[in-house]
């Protein structure tokens with residue numbers, strides 16, 4: 001199966017002072033793709049467009065040979081049909097659901113209101129894989145930031161996404177924890193053979209996880225950040 005991600009999208013947004021134009025074009029086939037750029041450069045918009053949460057004005061998005069978006073052909077796959085896992089910057093865990101229920105929620109329709117008692121087997125599997133099995137009955141506010149992130153990862157991975165999208169996954173963690181979580185994610189990614197696309201403004205993320213690095217500035221891609229010397 002082709003691992004290629006082909007993105008060519010255009011979108012103009014009205015801003016408070018001047019309009020922001022997103023004009024992003026890239027093709028990547030690597031397992032670990034990092035989109036690196038400063039705040040306000042268009043990273044989140046790009047990630048959301050790939051996930052189907054933002055609709056571009058023009059262009060196409062083709063992932064693994066499947067057209068997810070094509071303005072000319074009027075194709076726009078709804079977000080759930082794109083089979084991506086999305087890890088939000090603040091993890092977006094449900095505060096009224098336990099750790100186990102949060103992970104079960106990722107499994108979709110049948111588990112939208114999972115009971116505390118009978119977690120599906122797949123949820124148990126991911127709780128174990130991320131070393132959360134001792135925390136199943138806790139609520140998000142009863143666990144640490146690093147543990148919350150693992151719950152969010154387990155929830156995103158449970159439905160077997162073909163692509164994992166990560167929005168600044170370490171920004172909310174204490175600096176000492178970041179290095180450990182980067183290693184954890186790297187190990188998980190290679191064990192699962194998962195393809196991921198991460199957005200970040202942190203050069204340490206680029207160094208630790210960037211197999212293929214794209215730099216974005218002011219809504220445009222400026223080539224491979226490694227070859228242009230961004231990471232020193």
Ligand SMILES: Nc1ncnc2c1ncn2[C@@H]1O[C@H](COP(=O)(O)OP(=O)(O)OP(=O)(O)O)[C@@H](O)[C@H]1O
Pocket residue numbers: 013014015020037038039040041042043044045046201
């Ligand atoms: N819904 C929206 N309406 C109007 N402008 C928007 C909208 N969403 C984002 N923008 C603007 O688009 C630009 C890019 O935003 P985006 O969130 O993609 O940046 P980013 O690189 O992810 O930054 P950060 O790291 O701060 O999240 C910003 O100038 C932002 O103000």
